[in-house]
Amino acid sequence: MQATSKQLPKSLAREGSAQQPRTPRPRRFDPKAMLSNAEMQAALGSGLLLLIAWAVSGWSEIFSILLYIVSYSVGGWIKAKEGVETLVKERDLDVNLLMIAAALGAASIGYWNEGAMLIFIFALSGALESYTMERSKKDISSLMALKPATAVRIEKGGMSEVAIDLLAVGDQLLVRPGEIIPADGTIYRGESAVNQASITGESLPVEKSAGSDVFAGTINGEGPLYIEVTKSAENTLFAKIIKMVEEAETEVPESQRFIKRLESIYARVVVAATAALIALPPFLLDWSWSAAFYKAMVFLVVASPCALVSSIMPAMLSAISKSARKGILFKGGVHLENMAKTSVVAFDKTGTLTEGLPQVTDFIAGEGYDRNELLAVSASIEKLSRHPLAEAIVRKAEEEHLVLHVIEESTSVTGWGIEGLIKGRLWRIGKSNLLDERNEGGDEQWKALRRQLEKEGKTVSLILDGGKIAGMIALQDTVRPQAVAAVRKLQELGVKVAMLTGDRAATAEVIAGQTGVDLVFAGLLPEDKVTHIKALRNQYGNVVMVGDGVNDAPALATATVGIGMGMKGSGAALEIADVVLMNDNIEEIASTITLARRSQRIVKQNMVFAVTVIATLMLSNFLQGIALPFGVIGHEGSTILVILNGLRLLR
Template sequence: MQAIHKTIPAADKMANQPNPRRNKRQTLLSLLRHKEMLQALGSGTLMLIAWGMHNWAPLLSIIVYITAYAVGGWGKARDGIETLVKDRDLDVNLLMIAAAMGAAAIGYWNEGAMLIFIFALSGALESFASERSRKDISALISLKPETALRIEEGGMRLVPVSELQVGDLLLVKPGEVIPADGVIESGSSAVNQASITGESIPVDKIAGEGVYAGTLNGEGALYIEVTSPSEGSLFSKIITLVEEAQSEVPHTQRFIQRFEGIYARIVVGATVCLIVLAPLLLGWSWEMTFYKSMVFLVVASPCALVSSIMPAMLSAISNGARKGMLFKGGAHLENLGYASVVAFDKTGTLTMGNPEVTDLVVEEGYEPDEVLQHCASAENLSDHPLARAIVKEAGIRGMDLLPAEEMKSVAGWGIEARISGDVWKIGKPSAIEEKLPKWCREEVLKLESEGKTVSVIVHREIPVGLLALRDNIRPQAREAVARLRKLGVQSAMLTGDHNTTAKAIGREAGVDQIYGDLLPADKVEHVKSLREKYGHVIMVGDGVNDAPALATASVGVAMGASGSGTALEVADVVLMNDDLERIAEAITLSRRARRIMKQNIVFAISVILLLIAGNFIQGIPLPLGVIGHEGSTILVILNGLRLLR
């Protein structure tokens, strides 16, 4: 340990040394993030300067106006041209640039510059809205640890996280981010797990307990043994979910994007027809026709409509992330609101997944402690959850386990082992039901009706006792089901456990429909059946055996803290703190998002129709059309941001 302490200052020096290259990169990234806003403000400033010098330097004023056009509109024009060339389609960017150039062509330089300025400003605000709504999720990525202090022979060395291997021993000092998933070898501390579970209250951790990469160590130093390489850590999986969520487009947005191209072509066609036919049919002058055509091109553009969906959806995703609900994309968040039934797995989802011994009933002439000691000795070599629960109970009672020989698993029954020369067997009562005495059969029925899993203990081929275990339901399970019922959503439970046990647990949790004795394939069939009957179905699970059902459901929800890697990969939504009550919150959030999106769409269409009607009936000045149209875009963005609360 002395050698270790000698090398710590050097490691500290490396960790705390300033990095000029990183600072420059962060400054550059900050400027790039605000690039659109800077361009918009620059365009507006140049517009005011050109307007101020129009009377005494008209030629110079036009040059400044052209500069204002270039500063505010260059990026939009480039995006519009790329869409036209690559996708052979039109978008709002090209419509706005065309309207501004048209205004300039008939001498309305200031109106065209104002259009460019407000259009660029609304675009910058939309980018800001998206960035703000992503911040709570993207902040996770900034917590990704880059280095770790690894203990090696003769000292310590600061190494990249990517070099860590399972079994490496790390030192995490107070206030540092834990660099890898692992188990505490020594030390104790309060660890802030907000980046993983969404809960900001630190959790006390001691030796033997697991910790996650990306969580923040508190006041104590921790020695941690790595249990997962960096790419396999839960934190890395969260980052993958984040990236998927940011790139996934909801169904409504995909429809709007398809509609935008068609609508833009209609607007361009109508504008051309107006320019050609209005002087002939309505007797308008060329200047009046072109001016009204430019106003029409502005007010008919679908900017607000295009901005109706994504800011609201990203805000909702961000809202959920703060509460430990990670959505793999807007489409899954959108689908949650349509759900009519939520199907739960039992073990590890509605229940804690940690069975405990509740009853031990033995034949006359046998001591309960003696039977439990032999039972635990036989189970000690098994990794089955029930076996671990039996061994744990023996440890709680202070029993020393006996050496077991010839331990083997018996298919369809249980296990057997030779202890002190005698054969002991532990297994399912149903496998030897005809051999059970009457008292055993009666006791099995009683215990199973209470939701307990029963094992029969056999000594010298004679049943001598029954051991009952129960996996207690999660404290919030009943409340979670009750909250779903208030939302008009039914609940179901799909489990591989015996029907009697399933019904007892289901009744305790208040579940509406209970299905037991199901294999993974049976769960899939039941999910399909529920979808046919109710429409949209949410499936909630945690294990590998739940993965097929999660994939089959309309939306699959995985338990993030206790769930398997397969369940996390297949699921569409992850509950990072395993809080079942968040399911009702997620459905409510989805319904709010859909309601706001509908409000935005109706408002955007109404503004477009009103402005078009006003242009032809009364006549609207181009600046007023610009303000009305782009103002509606800003309003729908701000309406979507309400979901951040």
């Protein structure tokens, strides 16, 4: 099939096709984006009308009042609508109705300017919070815009543009320079740099060539790529990310749920207290009706929990947004909240702390055998096997540029290894337990060597020339380059690091020594990992589990927070995980815990500040009396401050 010899249809070769993406840019504070927000436009319009009404009040009182009414309508319409919907649908009161009632109350006793100022600042704080949430959602889900609608499929008769939903595993695609890669697949021809920032958070494009894996939603660079599809549209990493984003947008942290419940009760109390302040003082304290109504309106303004309600979500969403930029996806604010309390991080070993790819560490040739020739023979036989250890031996021979032999005959020996015939000579490669069944001259030396290698946590295989031991191969899974730094950073935060593995104790201890983990649990089945996670939770509190395999899924579900590896992780691990490391960079876990703790500190700062301001203004109103404009500025100003404090995390 000569795909390159076919001429692309004109409809596919056009410049600026639907697949041509815009170059992604890092998101920073964007005043234009903020001003394009409908709520922000309404708030600023309300403020402008307020200023004009105040300016013309000395010239025409009636015209001034009309402008104030328009200012009320422009600034308060959205919030009034939200409040009425809550009242009608949920039969409940919220802070929106309280503030609208306070503004209308101020207007009813002639304080048009103060009421309009209250509406303006309330609308402004609401617009800021909406902008924060919208901005955070865009940071998390901006990659959804990178979902291509079509792909160029290579067929026997040429090429055709098809919907990505019609792609099947095994289909061959052409991805031209600058286009979005439409499906997960493997390159079978072509070289190019691929921008994977939308999936992994990597800042620089990654060089790809034949044999490299690519992901849907990433952007091809300067060279055409020919790709074979390896996953259907609904099973791509991209599709899984979109599902996570949808979950993240609906998940609400426990602290926010508590504030929501509190808001409902608190709003009723405030309304009842306001009614009592209007009705009782004229009879009990000999106040005038207008004085009692004025003080009640001030109370209604300063007692409303606007700042308290806005203390949590802007900070949480800012933290989730910042993490998303670095390729760390939270499925909801509750997981960020839990991560801030982390006491232990438990890692799976294979593919998490280690590369998950065994490598030949020692190749020992017996007396009378040439090392390179023996390695070439071993690789020639192992090339017929798909076992990870066999592939490691083949890679070793290829790295040393050895010429492999033609295998005349090959047989797999179930439960032990493989044997093959080269130039009429029988060679066998398999487990070193064969030594335990032998007692021939020279075997003791091989047994001693095996014991030494196994103490170092290595897996040992034997090479036999007929019935004679010709050599020994030691293999080991290597530690990920960033594992040591990841463990150290967690320990610097006061977090204990555990390792859970199904591997042998000797191997686990070696990896533990290389990485510096605090606790080691080896020889575990999936259910054993669950037992140990439960025990760690009972002993230390919040436990984060990091894993990538199907066997890690039960432990990920049992941990307080489960973190899945996005690049190499299994579908089950990604489904069950609460957080996904899109670039598999475990070094970012410590900085994510730090960010989660910062967000919790900011939430606490906001809540303490909001309660203090409310209490101070309420006491001042009763003990000394404060003017309505001061109450408006003090209360709504505190709301804006807590929102801006939460936005600090976006820096």
